[in-house]
Amino acid sequence: MLTDFPVWLRIEHFVNILFITLFIRSGIEILGTFPKLHRSVHSPLGGQWAQFTIKEKRKRKYFPVSGEYDDYSPIVSLPGHGDLGQGRYWHFISVICWVLLMVAYWILLLVTGQWRRYWPEDLGVFVEAWDNLIQYLAFQVPPAMDGYPFNAIQQLSYGFVVLILPLWMIITGAFQSPAINNHFPRISRALGGRQVIRTLHFWGLIAYVVFILIHVGMVILHGYGHEVSKMVFGHADHPVAGGVIFTIGLVFIVFVHIWATMTSTNRPRVIERLHNVLVRPLTRALRKLPSRQHLYTSDDVTPAPHHRASGMPPSTEAYMAMVCNGYEDDYVLEIGGYVEKPMRLTLQDLREIADGHSQTTVHHCVQGFSSVGKWDGVALPTLLDLVRPLDGATDVVVHSFQNMTRDDDSYNGSYYYETMPMAEAMQPQSLIAIGYDGDELPIKNGAPMRLRLETSTGFRSAKWLDRIEVVNRFDIIGNGKGGFFEDTDSYDRLQTL
Amino acid sequence: MSDAPAGVDINTHDWNRHVPPGRKRAPFFRYIRINLPRLTKAVILAVMALLAFCAGVVALSDHLPFVGGDIALWLVVALAGIFLVAGLVTRARIWDFGMVPALGALIAYLGGLFGTAPYVWNGASVHLAAAWNTMMLCGLAYLIIRWALAYGILVAHPDDQGFVD
Numbered sequence: 001m002l003t004d005f006p007v008w009l010r011i012e013h014f015v016n017i018l019f020i021t022l023f024i025r026s027g028i029e030i031l032g033t034f035p036k037l038h039r040s041v042h043s044p045l046g047g048q049w050a051q052f053t054i055k056e057k058r059k060r061k062y063f064p065v066s067g068e069y070d071d072y073s074p075i076v077s078l079p080g081h082g083d084l085g086q087g088r089y090w091h092f093i094s095v096i097c098w099v100l101l102m103v104a105y106w107i108l109l110l111v112t113g114q115w116r117r118y119w120p121e122d123l124g125v126f127v128e129a130w131d132n133l134i135q136y137l138a139f140q141v142p143p144a145m146d147g148y149p150f151n152a153i154q155q156l157s158y159g160f161v162v163l164i165l166p167l168w169m170i171i172t173g174a175f176q177s178p179a180i181n182n183h184f185p186r187i188s189r190a191l192g193g194r195q196v197i198r199t200l201h202f203w204g205l206i207a208y209v210v211f212i213l214i215h216v217g218m219v220i221l222h223g224y225g226h227e228v229s230k231m232v233f234g235h236a237d238h239p240v241a242g243g244v245i246f247t248i249g250l251v252f253i254v255f256v257h258i259w260a261t262m263t264s265t266n267r268p269r270v271i272e273r274l275h276n277v278l279v280r281p282l283t284r285a286l287r288k289l290p291s292r293q294h295l296y297t298s299d300d301v302t303p304a305p306h307h308r309a310s311g312m313p314p315s316t317e318a319y320m321a322m323v324c325n326g327y328e329d330d331y332v333l334e335i336g337g338y339v340e341k342p343m344r345l346t347l348q349d350l351r352e353i354a355d356g357h358s359q360t361t362v363h364h365c366v367q368g369f370s371s372v373g374k375w376d377g378v379a380l381p382t383l384l385d386l387v388r389p390l391d392g393a394t395d396v397v398v399h400s401f402q403n404m405t406r407d408d409d410s411y412n413g414s415y416y417y418e419t420m421p422m423a424e425a426m427q428p429q430s431l432i433a434i435g436y437d438g439d440e441l442p443i444k445n446g447a448p449m450r451l452r453l454e455t456s457t458g459f460r461s462a463k464w465l466d467r468i469e470v471v472n473r474f475d476i477i478g479n480g481k482g483g484f485f486e487d488t489d490s491y492d493r494l495q496t497l
Numbered sequence: 498m499s500d501a502p503a504g505v506d507i508n509t510h511d512w513n514r515h516v517p518p519g520r521k522r523a524p525f526f527r528y529i530r531i532n533l534p535r536l537t538k539a540v541i542l543a544v545m546a547l548l549a550f551c552a553g554v555v556a557l558s559d560h561l562p563f564v565g566g567d568i569a570l571w572l573v574v575a576l577a578g579i580f581l582v583a584g585l586v587t588r589a590r591i592w593d594f595g596m597v598p599a600l601g602a603l604i605a606y607l608g609g610l611f612g613t614a615p616y617v618w619n620g621a622s623v624h625l626a627a628a629w630n631t632m633m634l635c636g637l638a639y640l641i642i643r644w645a646l647a648y649g650i651l652v653a654h655p656d657d658q659g660f661v662d
Contacts, residue, residue: 035528036660046660050531054515054523056501057662060508067511068662073522137634138617138626 002117003149005234009114012105013231018253019098020208022090025078025257027205029087032077033069034367037202041193041362042302043369049199062444065369066310066410078257079264084367085490086264089275092497095173096278102166117148118159128152141222149230154218161211165204172201178364179455179496182429183289185296185362194362194370268490275492286496287421291429291454296360302371304436309444310365311416312408314401314464327440327448333432337397337469340388347448350434353386354378359429359452366457366495373445375452376435381426389422389470396425397469397477398451398462404484411488418462418483419474419493420453429454432465456495459485529650532658537651541642542584545595548602548635549577554628560621562605562629563612573601588655592646599639606633 036048053070057063074080078090109115120126125145132142132153142151150158174180175197181188191197219227229235229242236242264271302308313319322330327347336342345353358376384396400416402408424430431452433441441447446463453460460483471477479487486493501512515523531537555562556570563569576598583591606614606629615621615629645651652658 052528054513054527056512058509134627137630138623
């Protein structure tokens, strides 16, 4: 029975080729937008253990992390050219499809008893696998084990790739989600923190690539047509036909990749719609995991000058004047819109309302870097309770002083803004931050005031806040997709993954 | 290290290293830089130790690759031994010297192809054949690592990539 290749196993093998290659290319795209692998959750400058970029940053002028992405070729990354939004769309589309199919595969393995093909009967299999390795090194081809279609070392490697490596990737992928990571901070810490988890995910990529290279090499060594016809017909009786059909399948996969690349590049909204259908049920559900980051202490905080930041501060004289004056007399936060009691609050007002409140949380940038910030400020639910949103209020909009064309050297567009549904605004660790670790907010981190949304990736925690507006619809603001990057690029408003 | 293009002020502008004139991107391997100097040095020493061990196994066997093969292989073992001692007790950058035992192993392997190399089909045992081929693979691995060091992909202790951003 274990020497058979059931049709569902052969289908799964083919589907795996498609999704693993989509994962690899889209994962490389994601890596390329912050192409540095760190060990420390603080992502310190120069502290990376590996980098995958040819870009040297300027030595004296401030640079945001958003400028650290590299322009990868569309041959290795999907879709290439530093398009993180589309890379994430493809990665998460593949997650949904592949995980569902993987679960179905595991269930079928279990109920049919075929799981035994991947599970060593006893420890003797490991000894036999060592002997197989010696035979390969002696340029000999070890025979298959009795009752199995492959030898011992193949069984162990297939078992690793089918049973262990997917779990490794699912766990390390899931814990890069800000919603999951911040809802389970103890598990995140036990895994080594955000950057170690990212590194472990990268090593999973390397494991897949190494497996593919060795696997394809072994297929060719054992006879291409003979081996791939097992994946076509379930037997090796027709190696030529099997080889031709399998090769046609591979060509089809290549065409899927070409279509994916060209559609992402030329018609990105098509992929956005596909993503929204397949992935949004998950990202919507993840919103039900509020941040519970209460375990970080002062020792965990990234010192203020080193908390990484993306985006460039406002470059107007008005903002510079506020900076020079220390904000106290010049800055006023307006909160209005669909509320019973619009308010104008100075920083002193906000400090009185905050009454020493702070939270220490991990910042998860969509690019992949992280820092740990101690944010002093007012819980957003507290502010909203003061202004009393009217019945029918659905969302909260934050507007920034930052104008992307004027201020940022990486992006073009109008004023930066973000929106959040009321449920997200009312989460316990949604915060309006007016200080950092007992001092004022650094300019690069959003002085005098920024938002903290701890269930989402960092770009939704808008900086340099001008005013807050409660609304009953957000589709009439900007381009109607709920934020600057949502309007102008391929980023979903649901950033819980 | 590739210099910044002419006219680029590196204090205020980003610049891309290793991009050939007229091209948009650098060669593929220029994008990979690993900064694990102690681990890299440990791997280099492990590769050389395995090379020496396998060469010694073949030298001690009764299936030499060619006449005088034992002398050649013991020479490889001795050179590898010097490399290992220097690598373990000093901070010297011995990577060029390591090419000598590595190339020596590969030359001995080539010599075996024209002689009576210990392959299974030549009557050698599986383990002896595996040792012989592993010696060759270690020699190749060392050449690749040496190239990666020179290319900037890897650094070995006491060197460092010098990342600052």
